[in-house]
Structure formats: structure tokens, C-alpha cells
Amino acid sequence: xxxxxxxxxxxxxxxxxxxxxxxxxxxxxxxxxxxxxxxxxxxxxxxxxxxxxxxxxxxxxxxxxxxxxxxxxxxxxxxxxxxxxxxxxxxxxxxxxxxxxxxxxxxxxxxxx
Numbered sequence: 509x510x511x512x513x514x515x516x517x518x519x520x521x522x523x524x525x526x527x528x529x530x531x532x533x534x535x536x537x538x539x540x541x542x543x544x545x546x547x548x549x550x551x552x553x554x555x556x557x558x559x560x561x562x563x564x565x566x567x568x569x570x571x572x573x574x575x576x577x578x579x580x581x582x583x584x585x586x587x588x589x590x591x592x593x594x595x596x597x598x599x600x601x602x603x604x605x606x607x608x609x610x611x612x613x614x615x616x617x618x619x620x621x
Contacts, residue, residue, distance in 0.1 A: 513617045514576035519610040520583050528557045531585060531607060534614040539589070542605045542616040548593035552603075555588040560606070568620070572606055575618055584608040584617070 523530075531538070532554065543549040560569045561582045572581035589603035599621075606618040 513615075514580055515608050515610050515615060515617055517577075517579055519612065520580065521609045521611060522583060523559075523585070523609045527559075527585065527609065530609070531557055531587060531614060534607075535587070538587070538605065538607060538614060538616050539603075542619045543603070549591055551591065551593050553590040553592070555590055556586075557588075558586050560584045560586055568604070568606075571620065572618070575606070580608060580617070586620075 535552075535554070539549055539552060558564065558568075560572045562569075568586045569581055572584055572586075576584075585607050587603075587605050587607055589605070591601050591603060594600035602621055604620040605616045606620065607614050607616050609615075
């Protein structure tokens with residue numbers, strides 16, 4: 509099943525070397541975009557940010573390719589999050605979002621968990 513939120517190829521911007529810092533700065537809005545207004549999502553920690561172009565991102569890069577194609581995957585990042593307000597649930601306290609930079613800024617195009 510393809511993501512309905514794939515960024516339009518013409519709107520994608522190649523992420524620069526400051527991409528991780530830009531994502532960190534955009535996270536409050538990206539988390540709200542992906543998870544809504546539940547107050548338990550207001551406290552979070554970033555576990556890692558990894559380029560989906562990086563071979564170490566597998567299997568997430570394959571998920572991104574399947575969802576939106578190779579071009580989008582190669583310009584996207586996986587952000588792994590931890591939401592302590594959902595403890596003791598190991599599942600609910602974890603989050604993974606796929607983000608890409610577009611001409612309009614950073615956007616979440618897929619919420620994996």
C-alpha cells in the first residue's frame with residue numbers, strides 16, 4: 509500500500525549537510541503533524557535520525573522505496589522517537605516518521621509507528 513502523503517517529486521529539495529539540525533529544529537511541528545495534539549506527545553527524545561539513502565537504514569529504506577519510490581527515499585530521513593509519557597508501554601512509547609525536505613520546508617510523509 510503506497511503512502512497517500514508522498515511529496516510531489518517536483519517539490520522535493522535535496523537535503524544539505526545541515527539536514528539533521530534542520531529536522532531537529534522542525535520536530536515540534538513535525539511531531540504535531542504526525543501524531544496530533546495528544547499532550548503525551550509533547551515530551552519526546554530523538555533516538556536517531558538517519559538518511560534513507562544510507563545503506564544502514566535498511567529495512568526502512570526499502571519501506572520508503574515501496575511507499576514513495578527511490579527518488580523520494582533517497583531524499584528522506586527516518587526519525588526514531590521516544591515518548592516517555594507512554595511508558596510502561598514499549599510499543600506506544602516508540603515512534604518512527606519518514607520526513608523529506610520540500611520547497612515548503614520539512615514534512616512528514618509517512619508515520620511508520
